Amino acid sequence: MKKFSISKIFLSMTLIMLTAISAWAQNGKIIGKVSDKSFNEPIAGLPVVVKGSQKVAPTNVDGRYELSLAPGTYTLEFKYISYKTKTVAEVEVKAGKVTELNVVMDDAATELGEVVVTSSYKKETVNALYSLQKNNISISDGISAEIIKKTPDKSTSDVLKRVSGTSVQDNKFVIVRGLNDRYNVTTLNNSLMLSTEPDRKAFSFDAIPSNLVENVMINKTASPDMPGDFAGGIVQITTKDIPDENFITINLGTGFNSQSTFKPFKGSKKGKFDWLTIEDGTRELPSTIPSQVNSSYSNEQRYQFGRDLQNDWGVLNQGNGIPSTGLQFTLGNNKKFKNNSILGSVFSLSYRYQENLTTTGRGDYDNIGQVYNYNDDQFKYSSALGGIFNLAYTYKDNKISLKNFYNRNLDNAHTDRTGANYDGTPSSVLGNTEYTSQKGFWSSQLEGEHLVGASNIKLDWNLNYTNARRSEPDLRRMLYSKPLEDVDDPSVPYTASVGGSPSPNYGGKFYSDLKDDVYGANGYISVPFTFLKNKSLLKFGYMGYYKQRDFSSRVLGYITSNGFEYNLLSLPQDQIFDDANIRPGGFQLGELINGTYKYAADANLNAGYLMFDNNLSKKVRLVWGLRTEAYNQSLKTRTIDNLHAQQYDLSKFDLLPSANLTYKVNDKSNARLAYSRTVSRPEFREVSPFSFYDFSISTTIYGNPNLTSSNINNVDVKYEWYPSAGQVLSISGFYKGFANPIEQVVVPGLSGVNRARSFQNVDKAVNYGIEAEIRKDLTFISKAAWAHNFIVFANASLIDSKVDVLDSKRNIIGSRPLQGQSPYLINAGLQFSGMENSLNMSLMYNRIGRRINEVGVPGEYEDVYENTRDVVDFQVSKKLFKSNAELKLTASDLLNQKASFYQDVNKSKSFDKSDNVIGSSVFGRSFSLAFSYTFK
Incomplete structure (x- = not known):
């Protein structure tokens, strides 16, 4: 009997627990953020009350709140000192679903007595979106x-x-x-x-x-x-x-490219773990190679060093290109504790792999005529592994977050080249290059947000570390040629361009390693106060970082030895550097010694600022203040002959005032006016004398140690209108005046295959333009229900700039646009959302005006322009399985227009047949299919 009673009690308790769990499982949530209308700042400590119940949820330091409720329709009350009380009705909670309700609080009325603002769920959601869009400090x-x-x-x-x-x-x-x-x-x-x-x-x-x-x-x-x-x-x-x-x-996900997928691919031997973004040592220098192969080693030792390098020069058939692959796993967790503290985390791991074939035509010209004409096929293998791991903990008026981001890429590209070289004796050429780049990027931030005292003083701080690393192991190039007049004569062989000194361009191997470490900190305190009977904010803070870079590179190359047997130069690429040919009368290994191939650099910045955010009236807001930045940079390297050390330093202290004025025309529109002074400082690479030969454009690139900082004065105006939530119509204008802007330019006095580029300060420049944007549903065409499901959007910019062109005696002989500046930009599209937002379609269009890619030399080498190109993309997605899954089909670059770079020989300001084509590439159309499923 006793046993039976215990069984009944256990069964009853089990049923009660299951019923409770089932009831809890059927609950839904209301989650949202409460913000101040004046500044878009979160409001902490505000109690969110469910009318007619004992349910209360206070907002945390982020202004966030969370309520777990049974399915139904509720009215919520938001009440806090110095704000108008707001009640929001018709808030529907569905079983197992999250209802998001963000609320914007209005300042309290000046008259005595409580003022209550009544709103609906739909109306308040729209109001919150308005506030976020309209109340940004800056344009x-x-x-x-x-x-x-x-x-x-x-x-x-x-x-x-x-x-x-x-x-x-x-x-x-x-x-x-x-x-x-x-x-x-x-x-x-x-x-x-x-x-x-x-x-x-x-x-x-x-x-x-x-x-x-x-x-x-x-x-x-x-x-x-x-x-x-x-x-x-x-x-x-x-x-x-x-x-x-x-x-x-x-x-x-998986994808298909019309030009690449299932097409024959070429390349050299790959590492076993390339697909995982890991270089397994296949391309590393053997440990037997000394730190410098110089004349202190005997000829026999240098023969042996050459044999120690693996003979990986052969070009292999890699099969056909495979479809791209994309995988991602994301885990989100939100744990609420009894004291209303919340621990949240997001973990995501993503992977993608793709193979792309790009066909490119390349050329160059001088005052006499064409220098070369090449056709390149680039076979590129790319893998990427990345992820984030973010943790955040909120408790009362505090929030601590740890955010981590990691990404790792490995790109391997093999380029086959055919064509003709007219620089000197005209010749037919066959060449290729094998390039591998491994990049790793890690960013980590520890940050805190705290409200101090009853006056809502806010303290924010951030400690951060970034590590970036890039290695280029075993970049190698080979070129064969024969007289152009013998191109059709099979009895005349192609011979390798290998000579008596090491070269990064012919039979050479290049290795480099770059490592950046950046340590940073920033923080600010914001203090609310009243000015002219309106809410204002005082904000002051600090930002600083210390960056350290180490860069090293080596150029090894095979050279001909005494008594060289020239018939070896006609051997195929997979045989020419066999061990049997690295000997007296054959090849030996040498190294190009250059002191600039290594440099160490560091930079530190200390910045402080004082900012006032003043509501001068109900319609006028002024954000103004001063920022100071003290910057120091140092780069250490050696002279080209490696005999002497050299150091380049840059120190600058800048005063940077700014002001942003916003006039509230009405509840839906703003007019803005802004002024600011900013700077642009040279990067390590731009001042380093290190030179690198870029095979793809047959050009050497090196830095300029004499660069100085640029100063820029900026003026902006903008009018913006928000007809309804998520919709906008705006127009803006801007003007920028530059002193000493930095540009990449072609180096004068060099031509043909010896072309070089570097960096220089231009005396002055101006940049100005207008921008317009629209995002609107189609209810202006029809009042029918379907019109609400379509959103048309477009933004366009008209831009102009002017840089004085100087001759060798620094006389002004003309003007041109800034490097990289397009005269116009167009983005447009049409989006459809239907079937309760479960079916979405997007059609996108993008076009840019022609822009200078390379700044030429007056009277010697014409500027090189990038031609305009139309890009059309399309996507359709459908949610499935009660919206827990989504199927997405994407088509990219449907027009597949050629990307062209040219010299505007006839000054027509457009690309035509009479212009010099410097480069032209075709990428193919891409199609992808992705499926995602979310478990909740």
Whole structure:
């Protein structure tokens, strides 16, 4: 009997627990953020009350709140001192779903007594979107995660070309308002990101997968709390933080390129783990090779060194190109504790692999005529592995976050070249190069947000570390030639261009390693106060970093020895450097000794600022202040003959005032006026005398130690109208005056295959233009229900710039645009969302005006322009399985237009047959299919 009673009790308790768990499982959540209307600042400690119940959830330091409720419709009350009480009705909660409700609080009325504002769920959601769009401090443009999902974009570089006034160069470098990529600054989760490239001042945005991004914002005007080293824009990237709910998402994708997939591929021997972005040592120098192969070693020793290098010069058939592969795993967790503290985390791991074949025509010209005419086929193998791991903990008025981002890429490219060289004795050439680049990028930030005291003083701080590494192991080049007049005579063999001294261009091997370490810190205190009976904010803070770079490279090359047997030069590439041919009368190994092939550099920045955010009236807001930046840079290397040390230093202290004035025309529109002074400093590579031969453009690139900083005065105006949530119509104008702008230029006095490029300060330049943007549904065409499902968007820019062209005696002989500046930019598209937002389609169009790619030499070498090109992309996606899954089909570059670079010989300002074609590439059309599923 007793046993039976215990069994009944156990069964009853089990049923009760299962019922409770089932009831809990059927609950839904209301999650949102409460912000101040004046500044868009979060409000902490505000109690969110569910009317008619005992449910209360206070907001944390982020202004976030969370309520777990049974399915139903509720009314929420938001009440806090110095704000109008707000009640929001018709908030629907569905079982197992999250309802997001962001609320904007209005300042309290001046009259006595409580003022209650009543709103609906739909109305308040629209109001919150308005506030975010309208109350930015500076003139800016951005794109959210929700919009990113509806585009065909796989990387952040693809996303950025959709932003107003923005274009992308080389598929990874951003250009804002027509200014070269060196004039932009990037921040990742509030940490300053410096250059990722060894040969330019630029951040490579293709390293960041778009689906790891929460939002991207480009600030086009400065404010005291922003870095001062920019002229185009500050690109702010934020990765995902605390998720609204627990989830696991798996993404699988594959892709096809019309020019590459299933087509024959060539290349050299690959490492076993190339597909995992890991170089397994296949391309490393053997340990028997000394740190420098110089004349202190005997001929016999140098023969042996040559034999120790593996004979990897042969070109192999790698089979047919395979479809691209993309995988991603994302885990989000949100744990709420009894004391209302929340621990959230996001972990994501992504992988992609692709093979691309690009066909390119290359040429060059001098005053006599054509120098060379080549046809290149580049077979590129790319793998990327990346991820984020973000942790955040909120407790009362505090939040601590640890954000980590990692990306690793391995690119291997084999280029086959055929064509003719007319520089000197005309010859037919056969050449190839094998290039491998391994890049690793790690960024970590520890940051805190704290509210201090009852007056809502806010303290924010950030400690960050970034490590970037790039290695180029075993870059090798080979060129065979024979007289052009004998091109059809099989009895005349092609002979290898190997001579008596090591060369990076012919039978040479290049190795380099670059490592950057950046240690940074920033913090600020914001103090609210009242000015002219309106809310204002005082903000002051500090930002600093220390960057250290170590760069080393080596050029090894086979050379002919005494009594050389010239018949060896006609051996095929896979046999010419066999061990049997590395001997007296054959080849030996040498090294090109150059003191500039290594350098060590460091830079430190200490910046402080004071900023006032004043509401001068209900309609006028002025954000103004002063930023100071003290910058020191030092680069140490040696002379070309390696006999003496040399050092280049740059120190500068800058005062950078700025002011942003906003006039609230009405509840839906603003007029803005801004002024700022900014700087642009030379990057390590731009001042380093290290020279590198770029096989693809047959040009040597080296730095200029005499570069100085640029100063820029910026003026901006903008009118913006927000007819409804998520819709905008705006027009803006800007003017920028440069002193000593930095550009990459062709070096005078060199021609043909000896062409070189470097960097220089231009005396002065101006850049000005207008931008317009529209994002609107089609209700202006029809009032029918279908019109609400279509969004048309477009942004366009008209830009002009002027740089004085000087002759050798520094006389002004004309003018030209700034390098990289396009006269116009166009982004447009049509988006459809239907079936309760489960079916989405997007058609995208992008076009840029021609821009100077290489600044030439007056009277000696014409400027090289990049021709305009139309790009059309399409995407359709469908949510499945109760919206837990999504199937996405993407088509990119549907027109597949040729990318061309040319010299405008006839000055027609357009590309035609009479112009000199310097380069032209075709990339093929790409199609991809992706499937994702989210477990909640």
